[in-house]
Amino acid sequence: MEIKLPTLGENILSASISYWFxxxxxxxxxxxxxxxxxxxxxxxxxxxxxxxxxxxxxxxEGDIVEVGQTIAIIE
Amino acid sequence: MNLKIIDLGLIDFNKAYDKQLELLNDVYKNRHSDYLIFCEHPQVITLGRKSKAENLLKSESFLKEKGIEIIKTSRGGDVTYHCPGQLVVYPVIDLKKTFKDLHKYFRFLESVIINALAKINIPAVRKQGLTGVWVQEKKIASIGIGVRRWITFHGAAINLNNDLDGFSFMKPCGLDVEMTSAKHLLSQDVDREFFKNIIIEEFNNY
Known part of the structure; x- marks a missing residue:
C-alpha cells in the first residue's frame, strides 16, 4: 500500500519530512x-x-513533499 | 467545543509536555471532551522543528549561566522563549470534530487571541504569511503546534505581564522582530485570571 502525504488543509500544498519513526x-x-x-x-x-x-x-528527512505524494510503501 | 479547563500554574516545560501527551491519549481514546490547558513556564528557550541554529544568538553556556534551559520540542516553528508572566495556552482538541485543516486552526487561534486582546483594549491583528498575533510592528503572541491523529497539542504563548529581555537572546520565530506585551502596551499589569477567562469565553464562542 502506498502511504501518501494526506490533506492537511485547503491551502496547504506541501510539507517537509521532519523525522521517520x-x-x-x-x-x-x-x-x-x-x-x-x-x-x-x-x-x-x-x-x-x-x-x-x-x-x-x-x-x-528534510525533503519537501506534495500533498498526495507517495512517501512510503508498506506491504 | 466541550472544553475541560486545566490550569497548571507555573510548571516546568517538560512536565507540561508530559501532561499534554497524557491528555492527547485521553482525547484519542475517550473522544468526549477536549482540553484547554493554561500555564506559565520558568525561563526556557524552546526549539521547534523548523529551528535554525543561527536564530539562537547566545551560546548554551551563556544561557545556562542565566538559568535558561534550551529544549528541543516536537512542535512546528522556530525558536521562542517562555518565562513567568507569559500566559501559555495548550489546547488539546480533536480537529476531526471541528475542521481538519491546520491553517484554519492557526487562524482560529489567532482570532481567539485577537478578540481577547480587543476586550482589554489592545488592537491586535494577524499578518498574512506570519502566523501569530501582532500589535502594529511588534509581536505579542507566538503560535507553534503539534498534531497527532488530528488532535492538537502545544499551542500559543501570549506576552501578558512578562519581561521581554529573554527574547533578545534569539531571533524569535526566526524573524527580525521586536516583541511586546500587554503590560507594556497598557502600562499596567493585566489580571491573569481575568484574561484567562476571556480566552475561555472566546474558545467557547466557537
Missing part, C-alpha cells in the same frame, strides 16, 4: 505513526494505514 524492513501495525512532517508552524504525525512491513521509504 521507521526504516525499511521494520514491521508496523495499523495506525502507528510512521513519520512526522512539518509545515509552517505545525508538526503533524502520519500513521500507517495498514499492518505490514516497510518496503520502501521514498522521501528523506
Amino acid at each position: 521507521v526504516k525499511e524492513g521494520d514491521s508496523v501495525k495499523k495506525d502507528v505513526d510512521i513519520v512526522e512532517v512539518s509545515t509552517d508552524k505545525a508538526s503533524f504525525n502520519v500513521p500507517s494505514e495498514v499492518e505490514g512491513t516497510v518496503k520502501q521509504i521514498l522521501a528523506k
Whole structure:
C-alpha cells in the first residue's frame, strides 16, 4: 500500500519530512505513526494505514513533499 | 467545543509536555471532551522543528549561566522563549470534530487571541504569511503546534505581564522582530485570571 502525504488543509500544498519513526524492513501495525512532517508552524504525525512491513521509504528527512505524494510503501 | 479547563500554574516545560501527551491519549481514546490547558513556564528557550541554529544568538553556556534551559520540542516553528508572566495556552482538541485543516486552526487561534486582546483594549491583528498575533510592528503572541491523529497539542504563548529581555537572546520565530506585551502596551499589569477567562469565553464562542 502506498502511504501518501494526506490533506492537511485547503491551502496547504506541501510539507517537509521532519523525522521517520521507521526504516525499511521494520514491521508496523495499523495506525502507528510512521513519520512526522512539518509545515509552517505545525508538526503533524502520519500513521500507517495498514499492518505490514516497510518496503520502501521514498522521501528523506528534510525533503519537501506534495500533498498526495507517495512517501512510503508498506506491504 | 466541550472544553475541560486545566490550569497548571507555573510548571516546568517538560512536565507540561508530559501532561499534554497524557491528555492527547485521553482525547484519542475517550473522544468526549477536549482540553484547554493554561500555564506559565520558568525561563526556557524552546526549539521547534523548523529551528535554525543561527536564530539562537547566545551560546548554551551563556544561557545556562542565566538559568535558561534550551529544549528541543516536537512542535512546528522556530525558536521562542517562555518565562513567568507569559500566559501559555495548550489546547488539546480533536480537529476531526471541528475542521481538519491546520491553517484554519492557526487562524482560529489567532482570532481567539485577537478578540481577547480587543476586550482589554489592545488592537491586535494577524499578518498574512506570519502566523501569530501582532500589535502594529511588534509581536505579542507566538503560535507553534503539534498534531497527532488530528488532535492538537502545544499551542500559543501570549506576552501578558512578562519581561521581554529573554527574547533578545534569539531571533524569535526566526524573524527580525521586536516583541511586546500587554503590560507594556497598557502600562499596567493585566489580571491573569481575568484574561484567562476571556480566552475561555472566546474558545467557547466557537
